[in-house]
Amino acid sequence: MSDFNSADDSAVAASLAHALFEDAFRREAADIGPFWKATNQLVAQQFANDFLRSLELGGSTSFKESFLRTWYTTHHDALTKTLAGAERRPDAT
Numbered sequence: 001m002s003d004f005n006s007a008d009d010s011a012v013a014a015s016l017a018h019a020l021f022e023d024a025f026r027r028e029a030a031d032i033g034p035f036w037k038a039t040n041q042l043v044a045q046q047f048a049n050d051f052l053r054s055l056e057l058g059g060s061t062s063f064k065e066s067f068l069r070t071w072y073t074t075h076h077d078a079l080t081k082t083l084a085g086a087e088r089r090p091d092a093t
Contacts, residue, residue: 013045013053014041014045014048015035015044016048016052017043017044017045017048017051018040018041018044020063020068021040021043021044021047021068023065024066024068027065032076040076043072043075043076043079046075047071
């Protein structure tokens with residue numbers, strides 16, 4: 001494994017974040033939907049930026065499932081509300 005960032009590092013970190021969320025919710029018999037869903041990509045990207053990219057090469061960390069579920073739900077709900085509000089705004093033309 002190399003120690004430089006490639007163009008697809010962001011996708012890999014976000015995919016890993018989504019996999020963590022999926023596992024945490026699956027244990028509660030809940031389905032958060034696929035990674036390619038826009039809101040899931042944005043939430044996963046934010047989690048990756050906040051927690052995964054700060055890890056040193058070869059480093060590790062752990063997250064409680066309850067933390068992952070709460071973090072995902074909080075950020076997903078806020079993003080959904082923001083997007084819904086943006087869709088209702090009239091054009092400024």
